Amino acid sequence: MTLGLINANPIVHAKKERVARTEDPHGDDAVDPLEIYDFVRDIRDPEHPYSLEQLSVLSEESITVDEKLGRILITFTPTIQHCSMATVIGLCLRVKLQHCFPPHYKVDIKVSPGSHANEESVNKQLNDKERVAAALENPNLRQLVDECLYSNEL
Amino acid sequence: MAESSRLGQSIDSFVDSSCSLTQQAASLDTITSLVKNGVLSVEGLVREMEMYLTTTDNIIRARGILLLGEVLACLVSKPLENATIHSLIGFFTDRLADWKCLRGALVGCLALMRRKLDAGMVTDTDAKAVAHSFLQNLQVQSLGQHDRKLCFELLECLLECYPDSVAPLGDELVYGICEAVDSEKDPQCLLLTFRIIEVLARLFPDQSGPLASFAGDLFEILGCYFPIHFTHPKAEDLGIKRDDLSEALMLAFSSTPFFEPFAIPLLLEKLSSSLPFAKVDSLKYLSSCTLKYGAERMLKHAGAIWLAIKDAIYNSIQEPALSFTSESLVGLGFQENEIAKEALTLLQRVIVQSDSLYLSLIVKDEDINMILNTITSYESYNDIYSQGRLKLHVVGRFLSISARSSIASCNRVFESFFPRLMEILGLPVKNLSADHSPIVSSLISKRLNFGALYLCIELLASYRDLTAGSKEIASKSISASETCYGMLQSYSNLLTEAFCSTLVTSPQDADIYFGVKGLQILATFPGYVSPMLISEFESILITLMSIITLHFKKTLLWKLSLKALVNIGSFIDEYHESEKVSSYMGVVVEKSISLVSLDDFTMPFPLKLEAISGIGASGLNYMLKIVRGLEEAIYTNLSEFYAHENMKSPEITIRLLECYSNKVLPWIHENGSFDEVLLRFPVNVWSQIESHVDFSIQVQEMELLDATMTAMRHAVAFCSVESQNKIIQKAYSILSSSTFFPLKEFTSLTIQFQLGGLQLARKIDNLSYRDEWILSLFASVVIAARPQTPIPNLKEILQLFMTTLLKGSVPAAQALGSIVNKLGKESNELKISSDCTLEEALETIFRTKLWSSHDNGALMKCSGTNNGSEMSFADSCLGVVNNNLPQIHAITGLSWIGKGLLLRGHEKLKDVTMIFLEFLLKNNKADAFPLKQNSLESSSERDLHPSVIKSAADAFHILMSDSEVCLNRKFHAVIRPLYKQRFFSTMMPILQPLIMKNDSSLSRSMLCRAFAHIISDTPLTPILSEAKKLIPIILDCLSMLNKDIQDKDILYSLLLVLSGILTDKNGQEAVIENVHHVINNLTKLIAYPHMMLVRETAIQCLVAMSELPHARIYPMRIQVLRAISNALNDPKRAIRQEAVRCRQAWASIASRSLHF
Secondary structure, eight states: OOOSOSSSSOOOOOOOOOOOOOOOTTSOOOOOHHHHHHHHTTOBOSSSSSBTTTTTSOOGGGEEEETTTTEEEEEEOOSSTTOTTHHHHHHHHHHHHHHHSOTTOEEEEEEOTTSOTTHHHHHHHHTOHHHHHHHHHSHHHHHHHHHHHHOOOO | OHHHHHHHHHHHHHHOTTSOHHHHHHHHHHHHHHHHTTSSOHHHHHHHTHHHHHOSOHHHHHHHHHHHHHHHHHTTTSOOOHHHHHHHHHHHHHHTTOGGGHHHHHHHHHHHHTOOGGGOOOOHHHHHHHHHHHHHHOOGGGSOHHHHHHHHHHHHHHHHHOHHHHGGGTHHHHHHHHHHHTTOOOHHHHHHHHHHHHHHHHHOOOTTSHHHHHHHHHHHHHHTTOSOOOOOSOHHHHTOOHHHHHHHHHHHHTTOGGGHHHHHHHHHHHTTOSOHHHHHHHHHHHHHHHHHHOHHHHGGGHHHHHHHHHHHHHHHOOOOOOOTTSTTOOTTOOOOOHHHHHHHHHHHHHHHHSHHHHHHHHHHOHHHHHHHHHHTTOOSGGGSOHHHHHHHHHHHHHHHHHHHHOHHHHHHHHHHHHHHHHHHHTOOOOOSSSOOHHHHHHHHHSOOOHHHHHHHHHHHHHHHHHHHHOHHHHHHHOOTTSHHHHHHHHHHHHHHHHHHHHHHHOOOHHHHHHHHHHHHHHHTSOGGGOOSOHHHHHHHHHHHHHHHHHOTTSHHHHHHHHHHHHHHHHHHHHTTOHHHHHHHIIIIIHHHHHHHHSOOOSSOHHHHHHHHHHHHTTOHHHHHHHHHHHHHHHHHHHHHHHTTOOOSOTHHHHHHHHHIIIIIHHHHHHTOOOHHHHHHHHHHHHHHHHHOOSOOOOGGGHHHHHHHHHHHHHHHHHSOHHHHHHHHHHHHHHHHHSTTOOGGGOOSSSHHHHHHHHHHHHHHHTOOHHHHHHHHHHHHHHHHOOTTSOOTTHHHHHHHHHHHHHTTOHHHHHHHHHHHHHTTTTHHHHHHHOSOOHHHHHHHHHHHOTTOTTOHHHHHHHHTSOGGGGGGSOOTTGGGTTSSHHHHHHHHHHHHHHHHHHHHTOTTHHHHHHHHHHHHHGGGSOOSOOOOOOTTSOGGGSOOOHHHHHHHHHHHHHHHSOOSSSSSGGGTOOOOTTHHHHHHHHHHHHHHHHHHHOOOHHHHHHHHHHHHHHHHTSOHHHHHHTHHHHHHHHHHHHHHHTTOGGGHHHHHHHHHHHHHHHTSHHHHHHHHTTHHHHHHHHHHHTTOSSOHHHHHHHHHHHHHHTTSOHHHHGGGHHHHHHHHHHHTTOSSHHHHHHHHHHHHHHHTTTOSOOOO
16 A cells, blocks of 8 residues: 555646627537536545546547436546546536436446556446445545535645 | 833733733733834833743744834834834844744834834834845745744835845845745745736846846746746635736736747747647737837737747637628627637737838748638638638738728738739729720629638728827828828729629628628728729719618618618717718718608508618617608508598508617617707607597598607607697697687686586597597697697596596596696695696595595595585586496596606605595495496495496506506606505505404405505515415415406415515515415416416426425425416426426425325
8 A cells, every 4th residue: 555645747738718608598408528528627636636537537429328228427537547547427417417407317438448457447436326326435535525525625 | 110011011921922912912012102103112112021032932832023023013103213113124134034033023113114204214224134134044935924024024015115224235136036936836926926026126127237147047947937837726715816926927027028039938938838728828928028129029929929829829710600691790700719818818919019020921821822712712600610710711811900000000910811802703903994884884794702702801900990099190190192091092992892792792601701792991091191092982882772672671781781781870979970971961961861761661661661770770860860751651641641641551650750769769869969959850740630620530540640649758758848738739739729619617616617528528438539539649749848848728628638538548548647647746835837736626526526426425425525415516527327337437537647646756645545445445345237328326325336446446457557658757757756665565454354243245346456456566675574474365365366367467466475475584484484375375376277377487486495394384285286287288388397306306305206
C-alpha cells in the first residue's frame, strides 16, 4: 500500500465555458449528452480539490445517451493507469445519475479502453448491482462519495 | 468649592490607572467642560495639577501630563493667551525628553501645534524649539505603534504649518526624518510617512538644498516599499486599503525631481515583474513622475520608457472575444486590461510632454516598421494570424494615441505613415491636372489591403477626433495649411471611392466593418476643417443610401450602414452645418421617405421602417420631415382602403401605423412638444373619414382598425388640452353627422328615452363599417383625452357608448370607463364646459340598466330606487336575451366602468362590485339549467348561463389588471395611490365568508375565480399580512383551477402569489400551519400538463418549502420525493433540472441518502 497520494501531481485543465442553452419553448428537450455532462462535470475528484472536468476525466464526447431505450453510457478516463480511485469515481457517477434521472434509465459506466491497468475488473465492479449496493452500505465509502458529490471546495 | 472638589475627583480618577476607561473618559469630559465654560482657566488647571505634573512617580506623572495634553486637545478652538501657550508649549517641549511620559508630551505638543491663528497659535520660535527637541530626543522607531503615529503626526504638522520655522534646521531635519521613517511597517504610520516625505520635498525645492544631497538616502528608504504589497486580511479594520497606500507612495515618489535618478530605473525594472499589480503600479507611477519630474529630466529615459510601454502592451492584451458580426464592436475587438490601459495613458502623457522625441522614437521604431512591411503580405483579415492581428491592433493604438495628442504630432504621424499606407492600399497621390478616373476604376477591381485599411482608419479617426474634440482649438490652430489637412484633402476623393468599392465588392465582415467606419469618419469632419468637398460628402451619403435600398440582404452591411447614416446625421445636426444638412435632407431623408411611399416590394417593409425611424431619430429636423412623409403614406394607404380601390392586404398600412405610434410619436414627444405635429395626424384622419362618405372597408380588416385606433390614441394622448379639444370637436362633428346618430330624442330619463334607446339599439345592429370606424375612433379619442379636455354633449355620448357596448364594442366600454374616471375631477373648469357632472353621468349610466335586464334586484340596489318597480322598465334588452351575449357584453362594459371608478377611488364602485357578486351567487337558488326565455317572465326567477357567471368573475380581472389600452398613466387616467390594496382589503372580508359557506359547486368555483383574479394582481405586501387567512382559499382555488386548460394563465399567476408568500419570512410562518395542504396541492401541480411554467414554479415552491422547520416538513418528505421523481422524467429540460435541485433539497433534510 502506497502512502500519500496516488497521483500527486495531476494535470489540471481549464474549465470549459458553460454555454447557456437558448431559450426555445417549443424546442426538443430530449436528454442529450450535454445535459448529463452538466450534471456530472462538477463532481469533485476524490483526491484533489478539482472537478472531474478540470482533470479531464470526463468530457461531453465520452457520454452517449439513447433516450428511446433509456440507456446512458459514460466512459471516463482515470488520470493514471493504476488509479485505485477509478472505482470511487465510477461510484460517484452512478450515485449522481441515480439522483438525476428516473429509475428506468439503465446506466453503464466504464473506464475508457486502455486507460486502466485492471480495466476489466473495474468495469465489472462498476456495473455490478450487488457490489454497488454493498459499496454504498459501507459508511466510509458512502461518506467519501457524498463528499465528492456535494463538496463546495471547487 | 464644589467645583474644585469635582475637579480634584476627576483628576484623581483619570490619573488612577486602576479606573476603567469609561470612567477616565467621563472625568476627561468633566474637566474639559469646566475649562470650556470658563469656570476654570487653563492656568488654574495647571496649578491644580501641579503635583501630578511634577511628581517623581513615573506612572502618575505620565497620566497627569497625558490628562493635560488631552484636555488641550479638546480645547483647540478655545482662545488662549499667547503667554499661556508659550509656557505650555515650553513645558511639553521639555517633556519630550522625558521618555517615560512621552505620550502625554506628544499629545500636548500636537494639540498646541494644531491650533489655528484665531484661537492663538504657537510662535515660530516655539515651533522651532519643538522641532529641535523632537530631533534631539526622540528615537521614533524604538516607540510603540501609537506613539510612532503621534510622532509622525507631529512631524507632519510641523512641516505643514510651520515650514518657515523648521526650514532653517536643514540637513538636521532631513536626516532626522530619514532616521524616523526608516523601516516603518505599520500601514497607518506609513501613510503619514509618505505624506511627510511629500511635504518635505515641497519644503526644499532647491538644487543646493539639503534634500538634494539626501535624496539618495531618502529614496533608499522609500523605494523598498514599492510595489506596495499589502496583505492585511481585513482592510476594514484600519480603514486603509492597498490603493490608499499606493496612492500616497506615488505622491511621495513624484514629490521631487531629485528622486528621478533613483525612481525611474526602479520603476522600469519593476515593470518586468511577474505580478500584475506591480506592473500597473509601475506604469501609474511613471505617468505621475513624468509630469512632476519635467521633460528635461525624463529625456534620458525616453528610450527605455518607450520600450517598456511596448512591452507591457504586447504582453497584456487579450485575445479578441468578439467577432465582427456583433454590433457593439469597436476596433479589432481586442480587450485591453488594466496594464494596457495604464501603459497607453503613460504613452499619452509622455507624448504630450515631449512629442518630438517620442514621435521620432515611434517613427523609427523597428517593430512598427516591420509590421508596416509585413502587412503588405496580408490581403484580408482572415489571412492574418492572431499574433499579427494583435500587433496590428497595438500599432493602431500607438498611432492613434500619438496623433490624438496634438496637432503637431498629428502632422508628424501623418507625414511619416500616411503616404506609406496609401501606397500599400494602392492609392496614388492625386495629380490635380491629370484625370484620375482610370486609376479609380482599376482600384475598384482590386481588394484593399486589410492591415493598411485598418491603420489608415485609425489615423483618420484620431485626426477627426482631434478636430471635432474642441471647437475653439480647432478653429484657431487647425487650418488648411496643416500637413495632415493637405494630405487628406489630396487623398479624400480616392479614399472615398476605395471605401465605397470595398463595401460593395468585399464579402468579408472585417472589410465591411472598416469600410463603413471609414466612410463615416470621412463624413463627420467638422465643416470648417473638413478636407472633404461637399460633393464627396454627398457621394458618401449616396453610397450608404444605396446600400440601404439595395443590399438589404447583407444584414451586417445594412445595419452598419444605417448606423453610420444615423451617426452622420446627428453629427452634422449637432455642428449646425447647414450645407451638409441640406444635402443630407436631399439624399438621405427624402430618399427614405420615398421608400415608404413607393409601391416597391423588393425591399422588405420592416427594414424600410427601421431605416426611416432610425434616420429620423438622428435629428429633429429630419424627424419632422419624416413624420410628414410617413403621415402622407398613411393617408394615401388609408384613403385607398376607404375608397375600396386597394386590393392588397392591409399589412403595410398596419406596419406604417405601428411604426408611427411606437417609434415616431414617443420620439417627438421626448424631444420637445410639437403640438401642431401631433395634432395634424388625428385631424387629418378625421377629415379623410369625413370626405369618404362611401366607405367600403371589409370586416376582415379589423386589424387595420385596431392599428389606426392605437395610433390615434397615442397621438391624442401626447397632445395638449387645446389640441385635444380641437380633435374632439372635429370628431364629434363627424360623429353627429353620421347616419346612426339621431340623438335628439334622448333628453330625459323617461320611458320615452327607453324607447329611444331601443331604437338606437336597433340602429346600431346594422351599423355600417364606416359608422363602426367612426365610433371606434371616437372612443379612442375619448380614451386618450386629458381630464381637463371637455367632451361635448356628454349625455348623448354616454347613451351612445352604452348602447354600442351592448353590441360588444369594447372600445366603447373603455371609453365609458375613461369618462367616469376623468370626469369632474377639476370641477371648476368642467362645470362650464361640460353639460354633465360626474353624478349625473353615473346616474345616467346606472339608470339605463342596459346590462342588468335579468338582474333587476341588483340593479335596483345600485341605482338607489326601490326594487318594487322593476316591471315598469320595459328593459330595452329584454328583446335580445335569447342568447347570452348581450349579458356578457354588459358585464364587460360594466367592469370597464368599474375600473374607471376603482382607479379614482369612487364609492359607486361598491355598487358595481355588488352587481358582479349577485351574478356570482345567482345559481345558489336553483340548479336547473337556463331554458326559459320568456321575456315577460320575471327575470329574477331565471337562471343564468354559466358563461355569464364566468364573465362576471372575469370582470374582476379587468378591474384589477393593468391595461395597455386605456386607463393608465399614459392616457392620463386619474389614479389614486394604493387603489389595488384598498380594493383588496375591501373585497377580501366579503369574498372569504362567501367562499367558505357556499356549497353550490358552480358559484363556489366562480367565487374562487374572482378571488384568484383579485389576489393575483394585488401587491404582495397586503397579501402577506393576511396570509394566514388567505392560504386555505388560495389552495382551494389552485385545486379548482387545475382542471381546465383555459385557466392556465390565472392558475400560473395565482401560483406566483403562493411562491411569493413562500419566499417571505412572515409568509412562511403562515404556510407552516397548512404545510400538508400546500404540499398536496404543489405535488399535484408538478404534473400539470398544460403549462411548463406552472410545473417549474410548483417545483420551485417545493424547494422553498424545504427551508421550513424540519419537524413540520419531515412527514411529507416521502410524498414529495415520490412526486419529484416523476418530474425527473419531464419532457422539458428546465423542469428536470429544477427537479434535481428540489430532490437534493428534500433528500438532504433527513440524510444524504436517497433511500426511502
